[in-house]
Structure formats: C-alpha cells, structure tokens
Amino acid sequence: MAGYRKLGRTSNQRKALLRNQVTALLNNGKIRTTEAKAKEIRRIAEGLIALAVKEKDNYETVTVQAKVARKDKDGKRVKEDGKVVFDTVEKTIKKDNASRLHARRQMLKVLYAVTEIPADAAGRKAATKKVDLVDKLFTEIAPKYADRNGGYTRIVKIGQRKGDAAMEVLIELI
Structure with missing residues (x-):
C-alpha cells in the first residue's frame, strides 16, 4: 500500500x-x-x-563593500572619458x-x-x-x-x- x-x-x-x-x-x-x-x-x-x-x-549579518555605478539626477549612469564611474558602498547582508x-x-x-x-x-x-x-x-x-x-x-x-x-x-x- x-x-x-x-x-x-x-x-x-x-x-x-x-x-x-x-x-x-x-x-x-x-x-x-x-x-x-x-x-x-x-x-x-x-x-x-x-x-x-x-x-x-540561523544567519549572520555581514557588512560587505560593493561597487555601484554612480548615477545622475535622471537615474542614468555617469561616464567620464567613455567609462562608467563606480563608487564603493558598504552594504549589510544576511549570510545563511x-x-x-x-x-x-x-x-x-x-x-x-x-x-x-x-x-x-x-x-x-x-x-x-x-x-x-x-x-x-x-x-x-x-x-x-x-x-x-x-x-x-x-x-x-x-x-x-x-x-x-x-x-x-x-x-x-x-
């Protein structure tokens, strides 16, 4: 059965x-x-x-650094010399x-x-x-x-x- x-x-x-x-x-x-x-x-x-x-x-909270594209007031990526400009940002994430x-x-x-x-x-x-x-x-x-x-x-x-x-x-x- x-x-x-x-x-x-x-x-x-x-x-x-x-x-x-x-x-x-x-x-x-x-x-x-x-x-x-x-x-x-x-x-x-x-x-x-x-x-x-x-x-x-059952997780840990971890702070990591991430590269994020810089954006202008319209939300478009900022470019200098034809290349996208990145900023380093700290983010807090949950790590399982x-x-x-x-x-x-x-x-x-x-x-x-x-x-x-x-x-x-x-x-x-x-x-x-x-x-x-x-x-x-x-x-x-x-x-x-x-x-x-x-x-x-x-x-x-x-x-x-x-x-x-x-x-x-x-x-x-x-």
Missing part, C-alpha cells in the same frame, strides 16, 4: 500539481481544492513551514549558515517561481515583479508560527462540487 494518494495521475503530473498548489497556498494564504488534494498539500506545506521555523534565525542554506535549497526543490502582476498595470511585462517565496517563508510565515508545534494549516469543508460531487475544501494557513 502506498504512503501517499495517487490522485489518478502519473507521478510527474502528481508532483507538478502538488508543487503548484503548495506554491499557491504559501503565496496567497488559502486555496480551494478537493479534499484528497488538500490532505496531500498539507503534508508538504507543513513540512516546509516547520523547516522555515527551525532555521529562521550551512543548515539554513540547505533548508533554502530544499524549499526551492518544491516551490515554483512566482511572478506578481499589479492590477493597475495588467498587460505590461515591465510592471511585473518576482516574489521570493523562500524569503517570505523565512521572514513572514516562520515568525508567525515560531511558538507553535505543528498544525500550521486548516482544512474547512465547503461542500460538494456541482459537476462530479467531489468534496471541496478550503485549505488555509492558520
């Missing part, structure tokens, strides 16, 4: 479906799906959140420790890249922005659940779907 639900799909289709729905759940906070899918999504999502909670403070880096890479194996499109700029590619879901897990979601031992999601039954009478549920982050 399998330790998971097959959901009537081949393994690569099932993996893609679950990755897509886990990404949507963590990005939006809640999704509507069937009961069987929700129970599988819960297993994956809670594992990712538990990993983020465990590794949320080894276990947090490993956790980040484990999360990236599951989560898809998300592109957010603002409602007022629909149709313009330049207005889109990438959402870093792994960073969102570490900075927003993990601190919210730091004092909680599991049980990060809730499944609420909505009722039967009209077409095939499958039980529909709302899975959400608590």
Whole structure:
C-alpha cells in the first residue's frame, strides 16, 4: 500500500500539481481544492513551514563593500572619458549558515517561481515583479508560527462540487 494518494495521475503530473498548489497556498494564504488534494498539500506545506521555523534565525549579518555605478539626477549612469564611474558602498547582508542554506535549497526543490502582476498595470511585462517565496517563508510565515508545534494549516469543508460531487475544501494557513 502506498504512503501517499495517487490522485489518478502519473507521478510527474502528481508532483507538478502538488508543487503548484503548495506554491499557491504559501503565496496567497488559502486555496480551494478537493479534499484528497488538500490532505496531500498539507503534508508538504507543513513540512516546509516547520523547516522555515527551525532555521529562521540561523544567519549572520555581514557588512560587505560593493561597487555601484554612480548615477545622475535622471537615474542614468555617469561616464567620464567613455567609462562608467563606480563608487564603493558598504552594504549589510544576511549570510545563511550551512543548515539554513540547505533548508533554502530544499524549499526551492518544491516551490515554483512566482511572478506578481499589479492590477493597475495588467498587460505590461515591465510592471511585473518576482516574489521570493523562500524569503517570505523565512521572514513572514516562520515568525508567525515560531511558538507553535505543528498544525500550521486548516482544512474547512465547503461542500460538494456541482459537476462530479467531489468534496471541496478550503485549505488555509492558520
């Protein structure tokens, strides 16, 4: 007997479906799906959140020097003698420790890249922005659940779907 639900799909289709729905759940906070899918999504999502909670403070703050192109008042690069002028700037960055880096890479194996499109700029590619879901897990979601031992999601039954009478549920982050 399998330790998971097959959901009537081949393994690569099932993996893609679950990755897509886990990404949507963590990005939006809640999704509507069937009961069987929700129970599988819960297993994956809670594992990712538990990993983020465990590794949320496992980093060092480091000050580094970076070369940045000097810009004029219009935001264009300043050139002298045909070459771009660079200034040295000190930046403070978070440097992941080894276990947090490993956790980040484990999360990236599951989560898809998300592109957010603002409602007022629909149709313009330049207005889109990438959402870093792994960073969102570490900075927003993990601190919210730091004092909680599991049980990060809730499944609420909505009722039967009209077409095939499958039980529909709302899975959400608590």
